[in-house]
Amino acid sequence: MAERGSHETELSKTISGAERDRRVATVNYARTSVGLEGFSRSAADEKHAQRFINGEIALADFVQPRSASAHSKA
Numbered sequence: 001m002a003e004r005g006s007h008e009t010e011l012s013k014t015i016s017g018a019e020r021d022r023r024v025a026t027v028n029y030a031r032t033s034v035g036l037e038g039f040s041r042s043a044a045d046e047k048h049a050q051r052f053i054n055g056e057i058a059l060a061d062f063v064q065p066r067s068a069s070a071h072s073k074a
Contacts, residue, residue, distance in 0.1 A: 015055030023053045026062075 015023075027049045034041060041049075052062035 020053060020055065023055070026059070027053055 030049070031041065048057075048062065048066075051057045052059070
């Protein structure tokens with residue numbers, strides 16, 4: 001398993017309960033938006049969202065477009 005970078009480690013150590021709740025709301029909004037557009041989420045998308053919720057990645061990383069090949073590798 002790949003090691004987390006120092007930025008990711010610092011981020012996950014500093015996330016508060018309120019921040020986690022905000023991230024859950026953000027992900028739920030994104031899920032709803034995607035569904036209303038007629039798209040579905042893959043298991044890789046859900047894992048990526050969970051990493052954001054857990055504080056492992058920042059918002060900029062969460063919303064960064066990913067290629068189809070990245071979806072199958074996550």
